[in-house]
Amino acid sequence: MSLILMLAISIAVAAGVLLVLSRDVFRLIVGLAVLGSATNLIVFAAARPGGLIPAVIEAGATQLPAAAANPLPQALVLTAIVIGFALLCFALVLGAYLVRQGGQQNVDRLAAAEPAATDPVKPPVLEQ
C-alpha cells in the first residue's frame, strides 16, 4: 500500500473529525461527507490496490486474470458510496430544516428535542 495514500487518508480523517466536531451545522454535515469518503478509501485500500486492470473477465476468458483488481472491496465500497450519498442528502435537508426551525446555526443550541431539565428527577417536558 502506498505511503502517500495512507497519509492522505489519515489527513482526510483528521480534517473530517475536526469538521464533525464543529459547532456549525453545515460544517458538521460536510464533515460527515469527508469522513464517509475517507472510510470508503480505508476499505478500498485494505485490498492493496496497485494495478490498473479492472475486475472484468475479458472476452474469450472464463475467469478473472490473477492480476486483476480485487472485486470484493469494490462491491462493498460501491454500496457504501450510494448509501453515504443518501445519508448526506437527507442530512443536508434535515440540517436546513433544523436551522430554519431553531433560527440557529449552532448545533449545541439546536436542542428543541432535549430541553433543559426543570425538575431534579423527572424528565424534562417537550413543549408542543
Place this chain on the structure above:
Amino acid sequence: MSHANHSEAGGPTYLWLAAVPLSLFLLLVWGLSRHDLPWHVDTPWVPSLGLSLAFRIDGLGALMLALITGIGTWVFVYASGYLAHEPRRGQLFTVLILFMLAMIGAVTADNLLLLFLFWELTSITSFLLVGFNHEQAEARAASRQALLVTMGGGLAMLGGLVLLGQMAGTWTLSGIVAAGPTLANDPRLPYALVLVLLGAFTKSAQFPFHFWLPNAMSAPTPVSAYLHSATMVKLGIYLMARLDPAFNDLLFWEVMLIGSGTVTAVWAAVLALRERDLKRILARSTVSALGTMTLLIGLPSAGAGLAVVAFMFAHALYKAPLFMVAGNIDHATGTRNIGQLMGLRRAMPWTAAAAVLAGLSMAGLPLSFGFVAKDIIAVAKAESEIFTLVSYATVLVNAVAIAVAGVAAVRVFWGPLELPRNQVHEVSWRMLLPPLAIVFLGMEFEFFPALADPLLLAAARSIAPGLGEVSLSAAYDLEALLSATGITALIGLLFFLAWDRMHEALHTLNRFDRYGPAALYDRLLHGLARIAAWHTRHLQHGRVSGYLQLTLAALLSMGMFGWLHTNSRLELTWDWPDHAWAWAVACLLLVAGAAAAATLRTRIAVLMASGLVGYGSAVLFLFAGAPDLALTQFAVETVLVVVAASVLPHYGTAPLQQEPLRASSGVLAAAAGIGVFLLLVHLSNLPVNGELAEWFGRTSLAEARGRNVVNVIIVDFRALDTLGEIAVVAFSLLAALPLLAGLRKGRVP
C-alpha cells in the same frame, strides 16, 4: 369514599367465579379422602437446565391448598358483593384467579426454579391487586413498594436456592430436605440460608421488611383478606417450614428464625397500637402473627411444628373474616378510622356478630394461641434461658392481639353511634355470608379440634417428622394453658381499655421513624431516581458536540485497547503503484480538499472543497482498477452538489463563523488521524486473503453469466444487500420529502 349512594354498576357480578376455588377445594377434599399423601408428579420440561415440572403435595402443601381454595371460595363470594359498584371488577377477578393459580403452584412446586417462578408470579399479581385503585398515588406507591420488597427478596431467594441446589446436587425441594443434614459442614450453607431467608422474610413481612404489609392495605378489602392475611404472606412461613426439617438442628437457623420472629412479633404489636386505621391495625397484628409463626418454626421441639400449623390455620380462619368486617364497615360508613367508628351494632348487626365471633377466636381460643403459648412455655421450661425472654415476648404479643380483637370486634360496635344514622347501613348478603361462614367454620374447629386433626397432623409431620401420634384435642395441657391465657387475657384487657392513652403515648416514637427501614426504603428509592437523573443528564445533555466527542473518544479508546492486544509490526514498505503520478494527483486532491473544507469560510466553498475530496477518491479509483467506483463517485459528487445547492439558501447567506480551534477537538482529530494511519500501516503488513476474490472471479461467468465481476456481485451474489441499499435511498427520500415541503412553504409546521 362512601359507596353508600352508588347504584350497582351494570354487568355481571361474577359470583359464579367462586365455583372455581370451590371445585378445586372439593377436588382436594376428594383427593385427600381417596389417596394417601404425598402426591407426586414429575414431567421433564427443559431437561438441559435441570428444569422439570415437579410437583409434590404433602401434608403442609395440602394444608396450604385447603386455605387457598377454601378461604378463596369465600373471598370470591365476598368480592362479588364488595365490588358491585366497581366498573373494572372484571380485571380484579382475572388477576385474583391468576393469583390463586400462582399460589397453588407455589405451594405444590417441588422443583426449585418452579417454586421461584410461582413465587414471583404471586408478587406480580399482588402488585396488580394492591395497585388496583391506580388513580390514587398512595395505592401506586404501596404496590410499587410491595413489588420491590418482595421481588428483591425473591431474587435473593433464587440465589439461595441455586446455591442449595448446587450443594445438594438436586433441584427438588424434597431432595434438599432429605440431603439437609449432610450440608451442615458446607461453607456455602450460611450464605445460601441467608439468601433464602431474605426471600421468606420479605414475603412474610418479617423485620426489617415489615413495613410493606400495612401500606399494601390500599388494596381493595377482598385482596387484603385473601393475600395479606390468609395466603400470600404465609408463603414465606411455608418456605421456612418446608426447609425446617433439614436445618432445624443448625444454631444459625434457630437464631435467625427465633430472633427475627420475636423482634417482628413484638415490634409489630407495638406498631399496631400506633395505628388509627382499622385495616392497618389488622395488618400490623398480621405481621405480629407472622413473626410468632417464624419464631415457632425456629423452636427446636417437634411440638412447635404442630403449633405452627395450628396457628397458621386458626389465623387464616379469624383474620380473613376480620378484614371482611373492616371492609364492610368501610363500605357502609366510608371511613376506617376507629376514632370515628362507634356504636355500629344496631345499624350493622350481622357484621357485628361476625366481628365478635372472629374477635373471640383471635383473642385466644384453644386452636390459635393456646397451642402457641403452651409450646413456647413448654420449651422455655425445658431449655435454655433465652426462651424465657421469648415467652415473655409472646405474652405481650398475645395481649396486643387480644386488644386488637377488642378494637375490631367490640369497640367499633358498642357505645353510642357517632355517625349520622342514615349514613350507615348493613351491607349485602354477599358481604355478610363469607365472614360469618368462615368464622363458624373456625369455631367448629375450635370446639371440635378432632375434625381438623388429620390434615393438621399431616402438615405438622412435614415440618417435624419426629412428631408422634398426638391428637389435637388431647394435646392440651390445661394447667399450663390456663396460667398462660389468664395472664395474657388480663394484660390484653388492660391494653384494650388503655388503647387511646397508649396510642397517644406512642406518638413519641414518631421522631424515630426517619431512622426506620421504611424511611430507608424511601431514601433508597429517592436516591435511585436521583442517580438515574444525574447520570442521564450528564450523558444526555442535549449538546450535539458533546455526544460526538464522547462517541469518538469511546471509539478511539476501543481501537487503542484493541491495538494494545495485538502484536502488530509497524513496518513501512515503499511500493509504487502502476500510475504513481495519478495516485499523487488523487492524494493531493484529497488532502487539499479536506484541508480547505476544514478552513474555508463560505458554505459554497466548503461544499466545493468536500467535493474535491470525492473527486480525489474518484481519480484514485480510476487509476486503481475500479472504473465502476470512479463512475459512481463522480456521479454522486455531481448530484450532491445539485442537492446541496438547492438547500444551501436555507442555511443563510452570512459567512461561516471563524471557530477557535478547541483543544478537545484538536486532540480528537489528531488522535483519529494517527489512529487511522497506524491502522493502515498495520493492515498493509497483514497478508491478503484472496480466496473470496478468486471464488467470485471463477464463478462470475460460469454461474451468473456476467463478465463485470463487481457488478455481478452487486446485482447477483449480493442482490438482497443491494435491495436494502436501494430501500435506504428510497427511505431517505421519503423522510426528506415532508421536511422539504416544510422548507418550501417557508414555515415550519
